[in-house]
Amino acid sequence: MNMIQSPRLRVVIMGGGFTGASLAWQLAEMHVQAIVTVVEPRAELGRGLAYSTTEPAHRINVPAHRMTMDPDRPQDFADWIVEGQAQGRLDHDASSLTAQGERFPRRELFGEYVADRIAPHLRAGRIRHIRARVGDIERAPDGALVLLLSDDSRIRADLLVLATGHPPPAVPKVLAGLTGAPELIADPYAPVRIAGIRRDARVLVLGAALGSADVIATLDGQGFEGSITCLSRHGLRSRSHGIVAQESTQDFTETPITSVAELLRRVRHAIVDDQARGQSWHATLSRLRTQGQKIWSGLDDRARARLLRHLRTYWDVHRYRLAPQIGAILDRLEDDGRLDYQAAHLISAEREWNGVRVTWRRRGGQDLVSGVFDQIVVTTGPAQGRCIDWNPALAALARLGMIAPDPLGLGLATTDTCRGLDVRGQASERILVAGPLARGHVGELIGAPECAAHARSIAREIAKRAILAPILRHSGLSEGRAANPA
Numbered sequence: 001m002n003m004i005q006s007p008r009l010r011v012v013i014m015g016g017g018f019t020g021a022s023l024a025w026q027l028a029e030m031h032v033q034a035i036v037t038v039v040e041p042r043a044e045l046g047r048g049l050a051y052s053t054t055e056p057a058h059r060i061n062v063p064a065h066r067m068t069m070d071p072d073r074p075q076d077f078a079d080w081i082v083e084g085q086a087q088g089r090l091d092h093d094a095s096s097l098t099a100q101g102e103r104f105p106r107r108e109l110f111g112e113y114v115a116d117r118i119a120p121h122l123r124a125g126r127i128r129h130i131r132a133r134v135g136d137i138e139r140a141p142d143g144a145l146v147l148l149l150s151d152d153s154r155i156r157a158d159l160l161v162l163a164t165g166h167p168p169p170a171v172p173k174v175l176a177g178l179t180g181a182p183e184l185i186a187d188p189y190a191p192v193r194i195a196g197i198r199r200d201a202r203v204l205v206l207g208a209a210l211g212s213a214d215v216i217a218t219l220d221g222q223g224f225e226g227s228i229t230c231l232s233r234h235g236l237r238s239r240s241h242g243i244v245a246q247e248s249t250q251d252f253t254e255t256p257i258t259s260v261a262e263l264l265r266r267v268r269h270a271i272v273d274d275q276a277r278g279q280s281w282h283a284t285l286s287r288l289r290t291q292g293q294k295i296w297s298g299l300d301d302r303a304r305a306r307l308l309r310h311l312r313t314y315w316d317v318h319r320y321r322l323a324p325q326i327g328a329i330l331d332r333l334e335d336d337g338r339l340d341y342q343a344a345h346l347i348s349a350e351r352e353w354n355g356v357r358v359t360w361r362r363r364g365g366q367d368l369v370s371g372v373f374d375q376i377v378v379t380t381g382p383a384q385g386r387c388i389d390w391n392p393a394l395a396a397l398a399r400l401g402m403i404a405p406d407p408l409g410l411g412l413a414t415t416d417t418c419r420g421l422d423v424r425g426q427a428s429e430r431i432l433v434a435g436p437l438a439r440g441h442v443g444e445l446i447g448a449p450e451c452a453a454h455a456r457s458i459a460r461e462i463a464k465r466a467i468l469a470p471i472l473r474h475s476g477l478s479e480g481r482a483a484n485p486a
Helices: 018-030 078-085 107-123 173-178 189-193 210-221 260-276 281-290 292-297 302-318 324-335 386-391 393-397 435-442 447-474
Strands: 009-014 035-040 127-130 132-140 146-148 154-157 161-164 200-208 227-232 340-353 354-364 368-372 375-378 419-421 427-433
Touching: 009 018, 009 154, 018 035, 018 107, 018 127, 018 435, 018 447, 035 386, 035 447, 078 107, 107 127, 107 393, 132 393, 146 354, 154 227, 173 375, 189 210, 200 210, 200 354, 200 368, 210 227, 210 324, 227 368, 260 281, 260 354, 281 292, 281 302, 324 340, 340 368, 386 393, 427 435, 427 447
Parallel strands: 009 035, 009 161, 035 127, 161 427, 200 227, 200 375, 227 340
Antiparallel strands: 132 146, 146 154, 340 354, 354 368, 419 427
16 A cells, blocks of 8 residues: 655755755755755764864864855854853853954854754754664665665655765875774874874874864874874975955956966966955965855866866865964974974885884985884875765665766766766756765865855755655656655
8 A cells, every 4th residue: 555655855964064954954944845854973963073073272264254054144153152152151262363353263163053053943843863874775666765774764865965074084005004003093083092192202194284283283282292294295284364454356257267277377366466455365365265166167177187186285275274273383383393294205104113114205306214103193184086985875876876976086976956966977866965075066165154055055956846846746747655655
């Protein structure tokens, strides 16, 4: 006997970090007629990897007045802080303020903000949060998806949104022989492992961007007195925020940019122009960031690949800047001679009686350099190219032929509206891709402001589907009914 289906669209969001929580919140705010379920193992939605940290040294790397989950209110987070302090709910954290009055609070506070904003919708039942992981996915007879969860339950999804988090860094092949060894920390956000590093240890950090800065700042906060060597291909550390007295008026989209050489030329000219007006490169890069998605959309696949190959590192260290407080820690350690950045290529790593001897070749040279280290921490950034292998649910969808990797290795292949592309390159009617997994097509999609705006566009797409769902079912155009709807 056929079971009666709900006339409302069943939307399941897989992943409840910032993007997934923002999407669920916006669907609730828009009063979309859908049953919205977020599958996320953490106790609170919106935390994810970035904002679940409780480490005091981990700060947001964008000023609070630019952080928001509401694209219509860019200063929502900053206003929430002021309101919370006035009501006595939040402490006045003087250390979060810079000399210029910009606020860079601890990251866990932003997670608290997101959780607070979404809480009323959870209490009202407009959003359902299931604390579990998706272990497998099957296709129902009518084409809908059935998710098998880690708590042995099953839920049905008429529409599945993939908003999973970042895969951990990939351990370099040179270090494969150290897998499982106490000297190797493959997850830089394993607090127990980082806390276990001796105060006088010789530490090798692989990577020089934001992840490495988190590790170094954490060690410094623990009273670390040893030495730190940072190895990366270019040896460039993330830059700190500068003083931006006024926004740049440069326009990188008025005339479409179609090549990497043209992009680089125009950025350089823009920096010169802004400097002539008394601005630093920070203003130029902030402007470039706001127009990044439009620039990316104008590049073909060949130009995108070339940009990633030649300019990605330079973009990352200038775009993803450090909170000034963290930048000051790195500056102090460098000045004290306890922190050293080297551009190098790993050659070998062998365990010895007193540590691990690591050998590398400096960039642009032939001579080999080696050092003995007590601890090696991998902070090379998320391995987005292996997101399918890392996540059992994505692997299940790949086995069904319903998703495919992005050819640039940035996540999953999608359409302009972020519908997932299957192995034949056809757009899915059941799967949407949200957040960093859609970077290959969307471009700039890491920061909270971009992810919130991206979630808004996906929420509008879902709203259209929700209006049509009962019409299609009533007309008999749906492909049958599920045998066991959740």
